[in-house]
Amino acid sequence: MVYGNTILTSSFLLLFKKNNLKTVLHVHESKYLLTLRNSDETVKLDDIDHFIAVSDNVVDTLTMDHNVQEGKIEKIFPFVVDRVHPTIDKLMLKRSLGLENARIIGCVGYPSLIKGTDMLPQLCKNIVEKKPEFNFKILIIGGTRKNYFRIM
Numbered sequence: 001m002v003y004g005n006t007i008l009t010s011s012f013l014l015l016f017k018k019n020n021l022k023t024v025l026h027v028h029e030s031k032y033l034l035t036l037r038n039s040d041e042t043v044k045l046d047d048i049d050h051f052i053a054v055s056d057n058v059v060d061t062l063t064m065d066h067n068v069q070e071g072k073i074e075k076i077f078p079f080v081v082d083r084v085h086p087t088i089d090k091l092m093l094k095r096s097l098g099l100e101n102a103r104i105i106g107c108v109g110y111p112s113l114i115k116g117t118d119m120l121p122q123l124c125k126n127i128v129e130k131k132p133e134f135n136f137k138i139l140i141i142g143g144t145r146k147n148y149f150r151i152m
């Protein structure tokens with residue numbers, strides 16, 4: 001069995017499928033990113049044996065837009081059931097980051113196309129055009145030493 005952890009691996013999974021190996025695709029991308037997955041229209045997602053979907057929206061997109069049979073899809077939500085309640089002084093944290101007078105738009109995780117962080121500049125532009133008085137900052141937490149973001 002071969003496991004693909006993103007829609008971007010679908011064309012590779014189909015190569016393994018040609019060698020009679022079972023394939024599983026873990027889909028966590030949005031509808032928009034699913035449409036961008038591959039410019040080759042010959043890649044049919046229904047040829048993959050099994051799917052793990054992370055939301056109802058992903059299930060709907062796979063079944064309605066890509067003709068994947070519901071019986072091939074297992075929905076597994078990507079969250080922890082037990083809630084963590086950190087004791088953080090939010091005002092002190094905002095002050096330490098220079099954000100005490102701004103609304104915060106947050107993004108947590110490794111910034112990448114798959115997660116939609118590429119759309120943040122467009123979001124900022126739309127906010128500024130429609131609500132120029134809206135005081136906001138974007139705070140991204142995540143990345144690596146070579147690929148990190150600071151408060152924008």
